[in-house]
Every structure is written in structure tokens, then in C-alpha cells.
Amino acid sequence: MQCGMEEMQYWHQRARDEAFELLKRQHLQGKGMRTVFLLDSSESMAGEGFRQMKRSFLDIINEIADHREEDENVAVLCFGQEVKFLHYLSNDYESIRKCIDRIECRGSSPMEAAFLLSTSCFLNISSLLHVKDIVPTARTILITDGRPTDPININKPEPALVSENPFSMFITRLRATVTTSAMLGPVLFIPVGSDPNKNLLEFISNEAKGVTVVHHRAVQQVGRFSKNMSITSQLLRYKSPKEITAADIKSAVFQHSSYVTDRDIEDILETLGNQNVSSSKTMSDIVTDMNNIDEMFTERYSDMPSIGTRVKRGPDWKWGNQDSMGPGTVVGHSTVGWLFVEWDSGRTCNYRYGNDGQIAKYDLIECDEPRILLYHQQIATGCLVSSGPDWKWDDQDGGEENIGTVYRVQQEVIYVKWPHGVRSNYRFGYQNKFDVRIRDPLNPSVIERLCFQRSTEFKNSIPCEQNQNESSQASMSNTIEGHETAIPENVRRQWQWRDPVGRWNNYSDEINEKIEACYRRNRDSTVVIQFKGHIHRIILQQRKHVDTITKLTTDIRVCTGN
Template sequence: MGSDSSPSTYSVQMPEPRLHSGRSGRKSRNRDQSKISALGLSIFSSGETESKRLHNALERARAPDPNPAPKARSFDTVLCLDTSASMLQGGALEQMKKAAIEFVNGVEDVVNDTGVEENIGIVTFGGFSNIVQHLTNDFARVRDAIESMAIKGKSPFFEAMVVCLAAFDGRGGTVSVSGEYDVHPRIVFITDGHITECTDDPYGPDRVHDPTNTRAGFSRLMMDLSPKTNPSMPHPILFVPVGSRADRSFLESMAKLNDSHLVEADMITSLCNYFRVQETIGKVIVCLHNKDTDSSDGQIEAVVRALVPDIKSHEMREVLSTVKEELKQPSRKKSQRTNPTDFDEVHEDTEGVDRGERLPLGTRVKRGPDWKWGDQDGGGAGTVVQHEDNKHPFTWVQWDSGEWNRYPYGAEMGYHVWKTEEHPVFRRDGGELEIGMIVRKGSKWNQPDRDDYPGVVIRKSRGSKRVKVRWQSGQITACPADTVEFKEKEREKRRVSPIREEEFHSDDGQDDENKIRAWQWMDDWGDWHLYTQDQNRLLEKSFQRSKTGTCLVERSGKQFRVLFRKKVERDVSKGLERDVHRVLLPRDEYASLLLAEELMSSNH
């Protein structure tokens, strides 16, 4: 038997809700009210002024980002920060900034430790409501946005919440973990709780003129955004009161109306692990959804601890409760497992291969860094022969020992097998073609396709008279065994780059006109490469800010997060990690190496 676990895959989609929110429940359809339609929802506003305000706020939110930020294909949080004039009282501003920065730092720590990426956006409301930082996993940008906030004006809660919803439009949405469990984006609303209406005097005194209707309108909005009313909307919406004058009672009521809760500012870091817990729930469901009998608490807990050994007790309780409830849903049908030895039944997830999330059929593999399956591999290598299906991406391997099993392969569940170039399958004198052999079309090839692509044998018929070959072009062909012939694979030549063995955290001596702190990354061959000059400056700036933090860089259209504490860079999409160096180089040597890198890149 193979592994019963599966790597998680993410798909992100925007909800298409139909929301009708007015200033109060009974008057939301009066003729003097205007309807704003956006984001798949309809919002009824009281009067021309509020309607115009909401319309303009949505237009600003929809405007292209003049300085686009990188974004991971992962979970999303919008921090909604109150920057109204009332925040200057009771220490509210200082407490809000401290809480927001602690939240961002805590999320960055989770990303650093677990690889579970999260995007954070910033919406502020003080006079007007604006997106000051679109969703991004570049946490340095998020911190800069928090530090540069300006305080003034009134507190338009209703407008601010609508702008938060707009922040997800086209930029974020619900994440599906392996197609089994949907995780919604969330909003963290940090404020002193003193709400005001939307007026044509946004920078007037920060006090409410019509408290009953203003509170009623926002209350109705929170009920309409609850998961019971609109299950596709962002959830949870968490309220964080700040300052000694905070209207805690009002904020607690809003949280209850939204089926959410209040979070104290000094406990905001308790929210940082939220998406890791949600992802764990999805992984456990994937592991257990095929069981023929109900899973006990002990079985669920065993799977959870195998996946997340350091999970906390309150998180375990949440996982157990949610998983048990989800597994009871009648919509969770058991999937039919594929047969990786059937000659006619071959499945390759070509889209997953193209995205780099799957190993192509025919790939030679060995034990990966997350291997935990004893001697199932017989101590040798094997060949990828099947992908279970597109929804549950197990990788099936036939080992050279003759055994076959299925294993997780991916950033979320770990790399239990690993591609290898060091273990080719050779043909013995007079021997038959074997699974994993590299072949080419022979002189007896009689099919229309005459392209000279090499291929790999992935199936043999009984009696070995026919084989199936996965060609380098991606095509899979069944053919007589005597129409293809064994091809010995040529090894590529390695290029060796300079390597410097200096202390990573060494800061003895300041950079001067003769020396520079240079950052390097290691490729798959063990060769070292310099980051670009712009990346080098960004890395050094981020490193000096926090020597245990992270920095996001882009290369060849991909995102890489450099983890200073671990001295590695992590491929954000795949989770693969490579070593990094921080070295002190003479400037003339740095310039020469940088030029050599640029010339080599231009020749590829």
C-alpha cells in the first residue's frame, strides 16, 4: 500500500455574493436611497452624499496600483486601521501601530518557520477610506505602510468595510486546500470604536451626528457579511479595540453580529497562526476522506500530530471539531484510487507538470528530504509512473526493487521523493526494456511521429511485448517493444562558480569604498550566484532591520523568500530551499563577478 497523505494544492477564487445593506434594516429599500453595485454585491446607501462617497471609494480601490507589489498564491488578510482624529486620544494610535506591527512580524515568523505564505493588505480610514497597501507577501512594504499613516478626519466605518471588501476584488479570494476545504480571506479591524457617518465634510470634527442610524447601518452590514447570510464573504471579521476610550461594547456587538469575536490588542499575535491551522484542517480532511469508517478523535489527532508536531492544545481542539464536522458532510464522496500498474490506465496531470507542482511521468526519483517510509524503496531509486488524479495529487512510484507505492510531493505535505540524475536504469546484455529506461525511436518505428525526442518507459505489458513511453515532448505512446531502443543518457557539464566561506552574520568592520556586503544563492548543482545589485541592496537593508526576518526577491518570474535565520532562500510556489551566503567582497571582485553573471544570463 502507499501513503494515505496528499500534498495540498491551492486554487483561489473570488466570491460572487449578492449583498443588500442599508443604513437600517427597515428603510433599506426606500425610494430616497441609492444603490451602489460593485464586487458582485449591492449596497443601499442613505442619500446622495453617502452614495457618492461610496462610489468614489470603490473607484479609488479599483484603480491600478502605481507600484505593484509581489503577491503569493495563498491566504489573504486585510488590516483595517482607524486613522481618524479620535485615535489621538487615550493612547489609541500608539497601541494600534504596536499591534499592527506585532501582527505583521508574527505572520512573518510563521512564514519563516512553516512556509505557509500569507498576503497582507492595509486599508485606512480617517476622513476617507483608502487602500494604502494592496495585498502582498512583501512584509517590509506592509510595515512601511503602517509606519507612514497620517491621522486626521472622521471615522466612516461603513465606507471602510466596503473598501476592505474591494481590496480582495481581483487580488485575493477564497483558497481551496486540495479542492477539499475552502479557506476564506479575513479582515482584522483595529479601532477605538467611535463610529461616524459618511458626510461631505470628512475632515470636520470626529463625532457622530446621528448615532442611532449610523450604528444601525453598520450593524446591518455586519449581519449581511456573516457566514450564515453570505457564506462566500470574507470571514472571520475580527475587531481589535485600542485606547483607554475604546467603545468595547459596540465592537463586541459588531463581532457577535458577524459570528466572529473580539481580540485584545495585546493578544493579536494569537491570530498569526490562523491560516496554518486552517491549512492543517484541509490536509487532515484530504488524508481521511477516503476512509470507509468514521475516524475517531485518536485517529484524527494522530494525523494532525504527524503533520504539525508543535500544534497547540487549543488549535488541536479547533482542528478536531472542524474535521469531524466536515467529514460528516454528505458531499464528501470517496474517490476511486487509480491502478499504477495497469497498462491502459495512465494519468498525467499535465497542468500540474507545467506549473512545476508535479514530477512528469518517467522522472527518476529517490528518497526525499521528508521521507518517512522505512525501506519501501528497497534502498534504491524508482520511476514516477502515475498521478492519482488532479484533485488529490499523489505521486505513484515504481521502485527498481519491483515494489510500488504512492507518496506526497509538494511544498504543503513535504517532498517525500526527490528527482535524481544519479540512478539511471541500464539495459543488461540481451535483457528486456524496463520501467525507467530512457529510449528512442528505433529503425522499426512505424508510427507517423518521427521526431527524435528521447522518452522513458512507464509501462510494460504482460510478456513485455508492448511498452508505453512518455516522450520528452509530453506525448505518451503505446508501441511494440522492438520499435524503440535503449539510449544512454549523457550528463550535462557543470559550471563551477566561486564560493566564499565567510561567517553569515559577521559584521566586523563597516562597508567602505573598497568592500561590499554581497549576497549569493546556490543553484541545484551547488554553484553560487550573486543576486542583482538592486536585490543585494534590498537584502542588506532588510537584514540590518531584522537579522531573524525575511526578504522577498523575484528571479525569472518567480518569488523567493530569503530566510535570514535559516540562511536559505525558499521558492514561494514550491517550498524548495537553497543555501544563501552573505560575504564581504572587495568591490572590484564584486563588480567582476556581477559582470560575469550578467554575461552568462544573456547567453542563456
């Protein structure tokens, strides 16, 4: 793991990436407040610590589930050997209950990174309601043994007695990070384990406003928080905080639910008595460059792959399995040398492409691997579309035969880039209207049309002096044992591939026609075919045939047919 400012920037960027992922999953979320669990999955949590954490987590989730009318959203992150989401924001409490069973207690305890990543859940919190800036609409719950790891000394946990060095650089930074989270809503610390470091948790709690330590045996009340805040919101519709009495609260509680505790009333009184429980500040104020999510889907630089371009990991890739070992689609340009990609697995992240002003790195390369929908998907980023039955947008698509690429999906509305550069949004199910229809990327006519579009785009974009070379390339040629030989137009060409033992084999008539059609349009194009159960790419310029699954590569050639 990196350290210092570079590490902070990394986790802030991760938070932005996850925020885009959460944005795409809005349809899976409820309309209530947001609760984010940070679960310590480090090695020191094994045994009693994990058992207490699981019990506390399930007690809170079960209580939340008992008040489904509040429609509370819950997300779960773990931090240990990995810092990652176990469950994105959702009101599917049954699924949320199960996610803790995937935890394995290993590695160090990067608590600071977990808090930084958790901010992704609040990047759009400005869309939620803050009733008179009093009632919080979000909270963070940390369950830990209180032994975070300093990223600078990753193998050395902080000492149990914080008083030995309460203002170390790491503790100061961790306290500041927690304070930032508390600006968005309450932060709860739940110490667990046979010997939790309560000194550290209590120290941060005392120093950071809005942070509370809760005993793991008293967590059931934590699950009632959303219900109590809902009651508080109702009270504030009719009276100011100073006018509300305990009798008013008790009456509202009984109207809301037949089950009430003294602690419920205390929670409501505490909220009403603290005008600053929820600040009017949102994550949008803190991360100002994220005010407008639409800025992500912007094409800024002509020297980077355009929106809709298909890509895969490149020579400088260092991002683990973020791409799920598959292709993705460029959905926007970030800053100089960085672009956004949505992988076919659904994840959206930011990657280096070119020189960012300091160094040139290429995490990605362009590819022609098509977007293949899963059985449950109707449409997705990277799909090919053309005008559909309810099209009413004149020539936005550049012509009725043109095929565009989907680069953004929002429930029943999609965004498409057309081959002549126009980008716009279209209905795909909205009010039962379909402006576009999906095209099969393996259909011969679709492949031929794409080859034509790419050839046209290429000719329109290259300098004039290079266009002059086209006449010298007008005659088609074949490659036999590395030699170029002209073939008359009226003679059938047969494309062949070389097998592992060196024998040349004819492609089927159907595939041969696909290759030939693309070659006639643009001799430097790439052909996508279905071959022996896999999707393959034929790179005409390089005379190569690539299996996109196994990555095995072989030579191809063209010769005169019989």
C-alpha cells in the first residue's frame, strides 16, 4: 500500500469511482437514510472479535429490517487484507445479512482507507432531505477492535495506550478523516474483541464532534435510529425544536409504533437538543469537483480514445482484477491523461492513457471485443444500437443504417454516441417507447456496417497528405509466406489460418465473406468472428488471428481461391 499524500489521493479516487458505481445502482436503493458499516476484517479480529462483530452487525440489521417502512439504505465495507465493498447501498436486508459470511480475518487494519472509501456513499447525499439541518440523513458505523494500522509502518499497529503519543501524525490524520465523515452524519464506534483498544476510540470520539462509542451489547438501539429520526422529522413539521416537549415526543412515538422505549425518547430529545447533529454540508461541498455527475460523461481530448471505444487492460496496467479480465467501454475523459471506463462486469473506474503532464502511462489499449449481454440484461454500456420503432429524432443518428454505441444507461433512458460524433439520450422502455433497437455484434451485416463506419471515420480524420496514398493501395493483395502479390478483382480470395502444427486451413465461406467485406472497406480494419465456440478477432493489418478468451494468436493469409 502507498503512503502519505499519494495514498490519500488514491483512496479519494477510489471513492469517486465507487460513487459512479452507486449511481448506476440507484434503482436498487430505498428512499430512506443511508447507513454505512465499516467492518474490521484484519488478522487481530479473528476469533472472539469477529464473533462479537457478527452478532452486533446482525442485531442492528435485524432491527432495521423490523422497520422496513423507513426504507433505510445500508452499505457494508470491510477493511483488512483488502478494503472493499461487501454490499453496495440497498434495502435488501436479507442479502445484506449474508454478506458478513464472506469475511476472512487477514492482514493489517487500514481503518483510514475504509473511512475515505466510505465517502463514496455520500457523494450524492445532497439529493436527500435535511429537515431544518437537524435530522441526519446518513451515518457511519465502525465495528473494530480499535487497532488500526499506520500505512507508513504497515506492519506496526498503533500502541494500545494512545496517551503515549496521542498526536502522532497517523492518529492526527485518522482523527481528521473521522471528523470529515462526522460532518455528513453521526459516526458510531462499536469496540469488540477480548481486549479492544477503547483508549484510541474514546480519544477520537472526544476530539471529533458527532462521534460516539457504543457498547456492543447495546447495539439494538442503533437499529432504531432511522425510525426515531423519522419521528423527529414529523415533529419538526409543526413545531420548532424549542417548542417540542417530552409529551409531544411520546405521543408521536406511540402514533408511529406501538413499541417504544425510554431510549427512543432520549434519542429524539438528543437530536432536537443538538442543532448541529446534521450539518448542512454535504459531500458535494467537500468534493467540489463532483457537483455535476454529468461531467464524467464528457469527451475533452482528441488524442484519447473517444466515448464508446472498446478497451482492455494495456501494458502499464496495475489495477488488479478491476476489469474482471474482460473488455470495457470508454464513457468519458477525466483530466489530461486519464479517462473513465465502464467494464462489462459493471464497474466504472478512472485510468491512465497518455501523458498527464508528468509521465506517459497506458493502462488500456483499444480492442474490438463486442459487448455480449448476459441472459438477464436488456441493454448495457457498450451495446450496439440503431434507430428503433419509436424513433422521432430526424437524422441525429447520421442515417437510418448507422450503428451507435451505448455509453451510459439510466434505468429506462440510455445515452448513445453515433459514428459521426453526435451524442444524445434516448428512450429504451420509458413510457413503453423504444427509440433504438439493439444490434447483434456478431451479425455479418452489422460487422460489415461497422467496418464501413470505421473506414469512413478514418478517411475523414487523417491528414490530406495521407489520403493521397489511397490510390496506390487500390488493388487488393494477399500474403503468402510473407510476400505481397496482387490478385485481380474478379478472382475469388480465400482467407486461411495457420494451425499449431503449421498447416494452413481455409475459413468457412461465411467467415471468409466477413473478412473479405471488411478488407475491401479498409485493409487495416479488425474483424470479429465466432470461431470454434469462442469470439475471435482477426487483425488484418497485422495478419493475426486472436482468440479473445485464451489469448492464443496465430497467423492468417489470403490466397487465390479455386
